[in-house]
Every structure is written in structure tokens, then in C-alpha cells.
Amino acid sequence: MTLSESKELENHLLSLGKEELAVWINQCSQGEVILPSGCDINWWTGLAYALASRSRSIEPWDLDWAKIAVAFYEHLNNPTLIESSMALRLNLLQKFGVQEQEDLLxxxxxxxxxxxxxxxxxxxxxxxxxxxxxxxxxxxxxxxxxxxxxxxxxxxxxxxxxxxxxxxxxxxxxxxxxxxxxxxxxxxx
Amino acid sequence: MKYQNFLFVSGLSFILSSLQILPVLSLTSSSNISGASPARQWNWVSSFPNQLSSRLQAELADAKKLGVKPLNVQTQIKTAAFDSVISAGTIKWAIDEAGNLLIIPKNVKGSEIYHSVLTNGAPVAAAGEAEMAGDKTNGYFLLMISNYSGHYKPTGDTIDLGITAFKKAGVKTDSAKKVVQDPKKYS
Structure with a gap:
């Protein structure tokens, strides 16, 4: 069975490191990436969730992974995805407290x-x-x-x-x- | 003869389940003319596995810590627990392989609860989010239904399974807004 192009892209993105992913989502925001069919809201939700999970997988939580997850959640500016992003931001605030110079907190x-x-x-x-x-x-x-x-x-x-x-x-x-x-x-x- | 039929259906279910195609009890079955027990009809639908299973145990533990238990809409509608969940905000719904319509709140104390909690991570026939209002005294109204689920990524056509299931449980669905996520639209 061959994987769909969107699944292949998902697997590829999940194999990348933080810096490479940050570059990719930035290029995506600039309209420099052509996405294959299948990259709908559920695709973005799954990907963002997987990245958010990485940020919470070990103590202390990793703010760099959380930043990337937020960028993925907020990329489409879809209300449902933004709500998930805000829930993640809240969880981070509950964990780390307020740091107003840090956008995420x-x-x-x-x-x-x-x-x-x-x-x-x-x-x-x-x-x-x-x-x-x-x-x-x-x-x-x-x-x-x-x-x-x-x-x-x-x-x-x-x-x-x-x-x-x-x-x-x-x-x-x-x-x-x-x-x-x-x-x-x-x-x- | 009945036993033979059972073996046939069970065997067929096993084979089709392995192909991720499931027979689920028809959600639109109706009584026959004489008013005798409704005839069972089978709809053949796709099954959607949990595509984000690596964190399942943590998701289940988080839900347990927050006191979240899935509600079976068919059997728990018109209970205080049901009224409490639907009035708190968005719900997540799924139809499991046995045809049960299950719901949980989307957020509890600011933490998101995931679709995997509905079936302990088992595959689903349909899933999404919904808004519902009303109460056990005056009836229930579906305001919105979608197939949003990053865990199961159900296709857009499965929303109709959800609407039919809510309707069959006694929820009024006529005014509900359908929000369909379809990968084909993003090609």
C-alpha cells in the first residue's frame, strides 16, 4: 500500500528537528510551500498535536517544541485550531507562570x-x-x-x-x- | 440456522474488519408494518484507526484525572450528566465499531480532551465535534456538527452518520449547521 502524499509529508515533517521545522512553517506562512492534496484541517490538527506532545513528553516541558506546535496550530487561522492553540498556551502558563517578554507565556x-x-x-x-x-x-x-x-x-x-x-x-x-x-x-x- | 447465520456474519465482520471496512447496525432501521421488532439492516462503512496512538496512555490518564468518562448518547440521554456535558460547551463525538454514539466534553478545566478517550483508542466509524443545547425537560437541539478530528481524520461523508445517530437518540437536528472537513477541498 502506498502512502498518500499528505501522509508522506507528515512523516517527513515529523522526522525533522526543531530548526528545520521552524524554517518549514515559516516558508509555509510566506506561501513558499506547495502542499499536496489531503492537507486539510484534520491534517494540521494531527501534526500540531504531535508536535505539542513532544513539548510535553519530558520534564521540564520544552518551550521550543511548544513554539513550533503553536505555529502549526495557528497557521491556517482556523477557529478550531486556534482554540487548541490557546488551550496549549494556557497549559504552558499553568506550568511556567507569566513571563510577559515571552510571547508563549x-x-x-x-x-x-x-x-x-x-x-x-x-x-x-x-x-x-x-x-x-x-x-x-x-x-x-x-x-x-x-x-x-x-x-x-x-x-x-x-x-x-x-x-x-x-x-x-x-x-x-x-x-x-x-x-x-x-x-x-x-x-x- | 440462526447459529449458522451468526457464524457467517461474525466471520464476515472479522474479514472486513481486517480490511478496515465495518458493518455497523443501521442507524436508520425502522419498524416493520406490523409494528414488530425493527429489522436489522447493515450499512457498510469505513473504519478510521487512531493515527496518533503513541500518546494514548497519557491521554487516557489525563482524562481520568479530570474525571472524564464517555457518555453513550443512546442510553444516557436525559440524564443530569448528559445535560451537564452538552451545556458546558463543545462536545467531541464518535460512533464506535458497535454503532454506539459516544460523547465527551472538548475542554475540561482548560485542558483539551482527545477523541481517543471516546473508544480507548479503538477505531471509529465516524467522529467529530458538535454543539448541542437544550435539556431533558424541553428536548435537545443539535446546533453544529463537524468531522474535526486530528486523531481519526474521518472523511466528510461520515458527518451524516453522526446526524442520523443523534436524531435516532432523540436530538432534533433540523437546524444543525454542518461543517465538513474534506481533504479533497485542499488539493
Whole structure:
């Protein structure tokens, strides 16, 4: 059985060292690499996860491998992959603590990821959630709130699952707005 | 005669399993006209092995440490545990080789839980992520379903298996947004 080109590329990349991989992902970001068919989001997810695993395979965790894993997770700018990247960043912060001069250990990267994407005020998100629950109880859940609106609320809630864990990191100072979001998270759909 | 049929099906399953093609109980089987027990139908589907198995034991240990146990949607829907998992955020789902629809939360305490936890690393017929809302009193609604899984890399056509399985378990799927990852689109 012959391997697909994407699987061959995956095996090749996983055989490379840190420096070579860093060069490859940089060239990829510059559009200098032509990828074979099959390099979809699941391909990137698997590859990034394998690299993240290397960073955590021995104590102390290897920040260089983690940096490469983050670069792979964030290459496509896909929301699902970015969320995995932020979860990895959080795990690194929980392990090493805050070092703001180090991009990988700067909690503001996670905070900005949350704040940049939120288009609603907390009160609006709450109102949508309450309306949907009222409509649900009345037997017509989509009477006023669309599926897309529910998914927007759910995206906020999912991001808060990561953001709220920053509170456990010593020296992290949340803004009042962020605290307000965290307080209402459980009331969101 | 029944025993012979059993041997035939078991033998066939073994041969096809080795080829990574599995018979799974039809998720769309329906009762016959007389209302007697539903006729079993077999759908022939691909099986997807765990492609990131080297860290399986650590993944299972991490999930155990966080108290994560897969829920069988068919048997555990309308329980407090089910309501808690679906309302917490994104879920990961898979259909195992026996046709069971299983779910886990995607994130617990900021840590990602991986698809391998759903079947202890065993191959799956379909897998992905989903968003669901609702509760045992008012019913459940599938908001989004995808075939995202870096561990199993299921093909895009398997999403329909997931939708059918959720529907059969009593989840309303009519408004669900389908997010399909298909390698062919990235050629």
C-alpha cells in the first residue's frame, strides 16, 4: 500500500528537528510551500498535536517544541485550531507562570483572542440566552433566536472555558469586563 | 440456522474488519408494518484507526484525572450528566465499531480532551465535534456538527452518520449547521 502524499509529508515533517521545522512553517506562512492534496484541517490538527506532545513528553516541558506546535496550530487561522492553540498556551502558563517578554507565556495573547472576537455586550448575550430558554420552554426555540445567534453565544462560552482558567495563575490581573464575562458564563446557552 | 447465520456474519465482520471496512447496525432501521421488532439492516462503512496512538496512555490518564468518562448518547440521554456535558460547551463525538454514539466534553478545566478517550483508542466509524443545547425537560437541539478530528481524520461523508445517530437518540437536528472537513477541498 502506498502512502498518500499528505501522509508522506507528515512523516517527513515529523522526522525533522526543531530548526528545520521552524524554517518549514515559516516558508509555509510566506506561501513558499506547495502542499499536496489531503492537507486539510484534520491534517494540521494531527501534526500540531504531535508536535505539542513532544513539548510535553519530558520534564521540564520544552518551550521550543511548544513554539513550533503553536505555529502549526495557528497557521491556517482556523477557529478550531486556534482554540487548541490557546488551550496549549494556557497549559504552558499553568506550568511556567507569566513571563510577559515571552510571547508563549503572555496571558494577554489569550485575553486578546477572546476580546477581539466578541461582538456582543455581556448583557446582550445574556438576553439572547434568556429569550432562547423562554422560547424553548414554550415549545418554539427558534421563534426569535436563530441557530447562528446561538452559535455566536456558544463560541463566547467556549472561549471563556479557557479564559477563566487564567484566574488560577498568580499575577494575572483580569479587567472588570473580563471578570463580568466570566461571572455570567454559566448563564449563557 | 440462526447459529449458522451468526457464524457467517461474525466471520464476515472479522474479514472486513481486517480490511478496515465495518458493518455497523443501521442507524436508520425502522419498524416493520406490523409494528414488530425493527429489522436489522447493515450499512457498510469505513473504519478510521487512531493515527496518533503513541500518546494514548497519557491521554487516557489525563482524562481520568479530570474525571472524564464517555457518555453513550443512546442510553444516557436525559440524564443530569448528559445535560451537564452538552451545556458546558463543545462536545467531541464518535460512533464506535458497535454503532454506539459516544460523547465527551472538548475542554475540561482548560485542558483539551482527545477523541481517543471516546473508544480507548479503538477505531471509529465516524467522529467529530458538535454543539448541542437544550435539556431533558424541553428536548435537545443539535446546533453544529463537524468531522474535526486530528486523531481519526474521518472523511466528510461520515458527518451524516453522526446526524442520523443523534436524531435516532432523540436530538432534533433540523437546524444543525454542518461543517465538513474534506481533504479533497485542499488539493
Amino acid at each position: 503572555n496571558p494577554q495573547i489569550i485575553v486578546q483572542w477572546f476580546e477581539r472576537s466578541v461582538q456582543l455586550l455581556p448583557e446582550d448575550a445574556l438576553q439572547i440566552s434568556q429569550q432562547w430558554r423562554a422560547d424553548l420552554a414554550a415549545g418554539d426555540p427558534y421563534a426569535h433566536i436563530s441557530n447562528d445567534s446561538l452559535l455566536e453565544i456558544r463560541t463566547i462560552k467556549n472561549k471563556l472555558n479557557i479564559v477563566k482558567e487564567l484566574l488560577s495563575i498568580p499575577t494575572f490581573q483580569p479587567t472588570a469586563n473580563l471578570l463580568h464575562w466570566i461571572e455570567i458564563q454559566q448563564q449563557l446557552v
